[in-house]
Amino acid sequence: AAGVIQSPRHLIKEKRETATLKCYPIPRHDTVYWYQQGPGQDPQFLISFYEKMQSDKGSIPDRFSAQQFSDYHSELNMSSLELGDSALYFCASSLGRQGIEQYFGPGTRLTVT
Amino acid sequence: GQNIDQPTEMTATEGAIVQINCTYQTSGFNGLFWYQQHAGEAPTFLSYNVLDGLEEKGRFSSFLSRSKGYSYLLLKELQMKDSASYLCAVRGPSGYNKLIFGAGTRLAVHP
Numbered sequence: 245a246a247g248v249i250q251s252p253r254h255l256i257k258e259k260r261e262t263a264t265l266k267c268y269p270i271p272r273h274d275t276v277y278w279y280q281q282g283p284g285q286d287p288q289f290l291i292s293f294y295e296k297m298q299s300d301k302g303s304i305p306d307r308f309s310a311q312q313f314s315d316y317h318s319e320l321n322m323s324s325l326e327l328g329d330s331a332l333y334f335c336a337s338s339l340g341r342q343g344i345e346q347y348f349g350p351g352t353r354l355t356v357t
Numbered sequence: 358g359q360n361i362d363q364p365t366e367m368t369a370t371e372g373a374i375v376q377i378n379c380t381y382q383t384s385g386f387n388g389l390f391w392y393q394q395h396a397g398e399a400p401t402f403l404s405y406n407v408l409d410g411l412e413e414k415g416r417f418s419s420f421l422s423r424s425k426g427y428s429y430l431l432l433k434e435l436q437m438k439d440s441a442s443y444l445c446a447v448r449g450p451s452g453y454n455k456l457i458f459g460a461g462t463r464l465a466v467h468p
Contacts (some may be wrong), residue, residue, distance in 0.1 A: 248399075277455065286444060286458040287400065300455045334399055344388070346456065348399035 246271055248337050248349030256355045257325050264318040265352045269337030275299070277346060278310060278319040281332040293318055325356045359383045361459035362446050368465045377430045377462045385446040390456060391430045394442045403430065403443075410411050414458030432464075440466045451456050 249268040257263050269276050275294045279287035280303075289302035293312035304310070307325075312318045322329060332353050336346040360382045369375040381389070392400035406421035406428060418431040422442040430443055440444055442461040 279456075283403075286460045287456075289455045289457065292455055302455060332397070344405050345402050348392075348401070350399050351397075 247249075248335055248347055250333075250335050250349040250352050253350065254355075255355050256357065258357055259325055259327065260326050263322045263325060263354060265322070265333050265335075265354070267318045267320070267335030267337075267349060269316050269318070269335075270339075271349055273337035273339050273347075274316055275338045275340065276312055276316065277336045277338075278304075278318070278320050279334040279336065279348075281334060281351075282328075283331070287334060290320070304343060307351075322354075327356050330354060330356045359447075359457050361445055361447060363443075363459045363462045365460065366463045366465070368467060369432075371435055371437060371466055371468050373435050374431065374433050375435060375464065377432070377443050377445075377464065379428045379430070381426050381445070381447050381459075383447050383457065386423065388421060389419075389421055389428050390446040390448070391428075391447075392444040392446060392458075394444055394461065396442075400444055422454070435466050437466050437468070438457060440464060 251266045277292040279288040281287040290304040291310050292300045296312045305341045308322050310320045332351045334351045335349045363379045390405050391403040393403050394400040404419035411420045416433045421428045442463050444461045445459040446456040
Protein backbone atom coordinates (compact mmCIF):
# COMPACT_ATOMS: atom_id res chain seq x y z
CA ALA A 245 0.00 0.00 0.00
CA ALA A 246 1.15 3.53 -0.72
CA GLY A 247 2.59 5.41 2.22
CA VAL A 248 3.43 9.00 3.00
CA ILE A 249 6.39 10.19 0.95
CA GLN A 250 8.77 12.85 2.13
CA SER A 251 11.61 14.45 0.26
CA PRO A 252 14.42 14.91 0.62
CA ARG A 253 15.26 12.24 3.21
CA HIS A 254 18.40 14.06 4.27
CA LEU A 255 19.31 17.71 3.97
CA ILE A 256 22.37 19.64 5.08
CA LYS A 257 22.19 23.40 5.17
CA GLU A 258 24.25 26.22 6.63
CA LYS A 259 23.03 28.81 9.10
CA ARG A 260 20.87 31.53 7.57
CA GLU A 261 20.09 29.43 4.50
CA THR A 262 16.61 28.34 3.46
CA ALA A 263 15.17 24.85 3.07
CA THR A 264 12.02 23.39 1.58
CA LEU A 265 10.66 20.05 2.75
CA LYS A 266 8.02 18.25 0.75
CA CYS A 267 5.32 15.82 1.81
CA TYR A 268 3.08 13.68 -0.37
CA PRO A 269 0.21 12.19 1.64
CA ILE A 270 -1.36 8.81 1.13
CA PRO A 271 -3.71 8.98 -1.88
CA ARG A 272 -7.15 10.36 -0.92
CA HIS A 273 -5.87 11.67 2.40
CA ASP A 274 -6.82 15.32 2.68
CA THR A 275 -5.20 16.25 5.98
CA VAL A 276 -1.49 16.79 6.51
CA TYR A 277 0.42 17.42 9.73
CA TRP A 278 4.01 18.51 10.28
CA TYR A 279 6.00 17.51 13.37
CA GLN A 280 9.53 18.37 14.46
CA GLN A 281 11.53 15.89 16.52
CA GLY A 282 14.82 17.04 17.99
CA PRO A 283 17.48 14.55 19.13
CA GLY A 284 16.12 12.51 22.02
CA GLN A 285 12.92 14.54 22.04
CA ASP A 286 9.30 13.70 21.40
CA PRO A 287 7.66 14.93 18.19
CA GLN A 288 6.35 18.47 18.49
CA PHE A 289 3.37 19.52 16.40
CA LEU A 290 4.10 22.40 14.03
CA ILE A 291 1.12 22.92 11.76
CA SER A 292 -1.66 21.07 9.95
CA PHE A 293 -3.78 21.53 6.85
CA TYR A 294 -7.20 20.22 5.90
CA GLU A 295 -8.46 20.62 2.38
CA LYS A 296 -5.68 23.09 1.55
CA MET A 297 -6.51 25.37 4.46
CA GLN A 298 -4.48 25.70 7.62
CA SER A 299 -6.43 23.86 10.30
CA ASP A 300 -4.23 24.14 13.37
CA LYS A 301 -1.01 25.72 14.42
CA GLY A 302 1.46 24.61 17.03
CA SER A 303 4.99 25.64 17.90
CA ILE A 304 6.00 26.67 14.40
CA PRO A 305 8.51 29.55 14.34
CA ASP A 306 7.66 32.66 12.37
CA ARG A 307 10.66 31.85 10.14
CA PHE A 308 8.78 28.80 8.90
CA SER A 309 5.78 28.71 6.62
CA ALA A 310 3.82 25.91 5.04
CA GLN A 311 1.04 25.31 2.60
CA GLN A 312 -1.00 22.52 1.11
CA PHE A 313 -1.49 22.45 -2.63
CA SER A 314 -4.41 21.41 -4.81
CA ASP A 315 -3.02 17.88 -5.14
CA TYR A 316 -2.86 17.76 -1.29
CA HIS A 317 0.89 17.63 -1.13
CA SER A 318 2.40 20.02 1.38
CA GLU A 319 5.64 21.98 1.63
CA LEU A 320 7.35 23.33 4.71
CA ASN A 321 9.50 26.34 3.96
CA MET A 322 12.19 27.21 6.47
CA SER A 323 14.19 30.43 6.28
CA SER A 324 17.08 31.92 8.26
CA LEU A 325 17.98 28.47 9.47
CA GLU A 326 19.49 28.16 12.93
CA LEU A 327 21.55 25.38 14.47
CA GLY A 328 18.58 24.52 16.68
CA ASP A 329 16.49 23.70 13.64
CA SER A 330 18.50 20.50 13.18
CA ALA A 331 15.93 17.76 13.70
CA LEU A 332 13.83 15.09 12.08
CA TYR A 333 10.79 16.58 10.38
CA PHE A 334 7.88 14.21 10.03
CA CYS A 335 4.84 14.64 7.90
CA ALA A 336 1.71 12.64 8.68
CA SER A 337 -1.53 12.32 6.80
CA SER A 338 -5.04 11.24 7.64
CA LEU A 339 -8.40 10.98 5.98
CA GLY A 340 -10.75 13.73 7.01
CA ARG A 341 -10.58 16.17 9.89
CA GLN A 342 -11.59 13.47 12.34
CA GLY A 343 -9.51 10.68 10.85
CA ILE A 344 -8.30 8.61 13.75
CA GLU A 345 -5.00 7.29 12.51
CA GLN A 346 -2.21 9.55 11.39
CA TYR A 347 0.20 7.77 9.08
CA PHE A 348 3.70 9.11 9.41
CA GLY A 349 6.19 9.50 6.61
CA PRO A 350 9.83 8.40 6.96
CA GLY A 351 10.92 11.91 7.88
CA THR A 352 13.46 14.39 6.58
CA ARG A 353 16.61 14.69 8.63
CA LEU A 354 17.74 18.32 8.52
CA THR A 355 21.22 19.19 9.68
CA VAL A 356 22.15 22.85 10.00
CA THR A 357 25.87 23.56 10.26
CA GLY B 358 -1.58 23.32 30.45
CA GLN B 359 -0.75 20.00 28.91
CA ASN B 360 1.39 17.35 30.50
CA ILE B 361 1.99 13.76 29.47
CA ASP B 362 4.17 11.56 31.64
CA GLN B 363 5.65 8.17 30.96
CA PRO B 364 8.74 6.38 32.25
CA THR B 365 11.93 7.20 30.41
CA GLU B 366 13.31 3.68 30.14
CA MET B 367 12.27 0.11 30.80
CA THR B 368 13.92 -3.24 30.32
CA ALA B 369 12.31 -6.65 29.92
CA THR B 370 13.16 -10.20 28.94
CA GLU B 371 12.26 -11.88 25.68
CA GLY B 372 8.97 -13.78 26.04
CA ALA B 373 7.85 -11.75 29.04
CA ILE B 374 5.05 -9.20 29.47
CA VAL B 375 5.68 -5.50 30.02
CA GLN B 376 3.30 -2.66 30.90
CA ILE B 377 4.14 0.91 29.95
CA ASN B 378 2.14 3.53 31.85
CA CYS B 379 1.11 6.98 30.72
CA THR B 380 -0.59 9.71 32.70
CA TYR B 381 -1.89 12.86 31.12
CA GLN B 382 -3.30 16.22 32.09
CA THR B 383 -4.67 18.14 29.14
CA SER B 384 -7.15 20.97 28.78
CA GLY B 385 -9.27 18.75 26.55
CA PHE B 386 -9.33 15.13 25.52
CA ASN B 387 -10.24 13.61 22.21
CA GLY B 388 -8.52 10.22 22.28
CA LEU B 389 -5.25 8.62 23.35
CA PHE B 390 -2.82 6.94 21.00
CA TRP B 391 0.18 4.70 21.35
CA TYR B 392 2.92 4.76 18.74
CA GLN B 393 6.06 2.67 18.35
CA GLN B 394 9.20 4.36 17.09
CA HIS B 395 12.51 2.75 16.23
CA ALA B 396 15.50 5.06 16.34
CA GLY B 397 15.59 7.40 13.35
CA GLU B 398 12.38 6.04 11.92
CA ALA B 399 8.81 7.29 11.73
CA PRO B 400 6.34 6.57 14.54
CA THR B 401 3.98 3.73 13.65
CA PHE B 402 0.44 3.52 15.00
CA LEU B 403 -0.23 0.84 17.60
CA SER B 404 -3.54 1.64 19.27
CA TYR B 405 -6.25 4.18 19.93
CA ASN B 406 -8.56 4.57 22.94
CA VAL B 407 -11.31 7.13 23.29
CA LEU B 408 -13.58 5.26 25.73
CA ASP B 409 -12.63 3.69 29.04
CA GLY B 410 -11.53 0.11 28.90
CA LEU B 411 -9.17 -2.27 27.21
CA GLU B 412 -8.48 -2.52 23.49
CA GLU B 413 -6.71 -5.69 22.41
CA LYS B 414 -4.81 -6.06 19.18
CA GLY B 415 -2.70 -9.17 18.91
CA ARG B 416 0.25 -9.03 21.28
CA PHE B 417 -0.54 -5.41 22.14
CA SER B 418 -3.32 -4.13 24.38
CA SER B 419 -4.05 -0.61 25.52
CA PHE B 420 -6.14 0.52 28.47
CA LEU B 421 -7.69 3.89 29.22
CA SER B 422 -9.25 5.49 32.29
CA ARG B 423 -10.41 8.99 31.45
CA SER B 424 -11.38 9.83 35.02
CA LYS B 425 -7.85 9.05 36.18
CA GLY B 426 -6.07 10.49 33.15
CA TYR B 427 -4.29 7.18 32.80
CA SER B 428 -3.44 4.71 30.10
CA TYR B 429 -1.15 1.76 29.72
CA LEU B 430 0.22 -0.25 26.84
CA LEU B 431 0.66 -3.96 27.48
CA LEU B 432 3.06 -5.93 25.34
CA LYS B 433 2.92 -9.73 25.59
CA GLU B 434 5.33 -12.41 24.40
CA LEU B 435 8.06 -9.86 23.97
CA GLN B 436 10.37 -10.20 21.00
CA MET B 437 13.75 -8.64 20.43
CA LYS B 438 12.26 -6.52 17.65
CA ASP B 439 9.97 -4.86 20.23
CA SER B 440 12.99 -2.91 21.45
CA ALA B 441 11.95 0.63 20.54
CA SER B 442 10.51 3.81 21.98
CA TYR B 443 6.82 3.80 22.80
CA LEU B 444 5.10 7.16 22.56
CA CYS B 445 1.87 8.03 24.33
CA ALA B 446 -0.01 10.82 22.55
CA VAL B 447 -3.22 12.68 23.28
CA ARG B 448 -5.34 14.19 20.54
CA GLY B 449 -5.27 17.94 20.96
CA PRO B 450 -8.06 19.76 22.73
CA SER B 451 -8.64 22.20 19.91
CA GLY B 452 -9.72 19.50 17.54
CA TYR B 453 -8.29 18.93 14.10
CA ASN B 454 -6.41 15.93 15.38
CA LYS B 455 -3.04 17.37 16.32
CA LEU B 456 -1.21 14.94 18.57
CA ILE B 457 0.52 15.97 21.76
CA PHE B 458 3.24 13.45 22.45
CA GLY B 459 4.82 12.33 25.67
CA ALA B 460 8.59 12.01 25.81
CA GLY B 461 8.41 8.30 25.06
CA THR B 462 9.52 5.19 26.90
CA ARG B 463 12.61 3.47 25.59
CA LEU B 464 12.10 -0.28 25.95
CA ALA B 465 15.05 -2.66 25.77
CA VAL B 466 14.24 -6.34 25.36
CA HIS B 467 17.01 -8.74 26.41
CA PRO B 468 17.40 -12.43 25.59
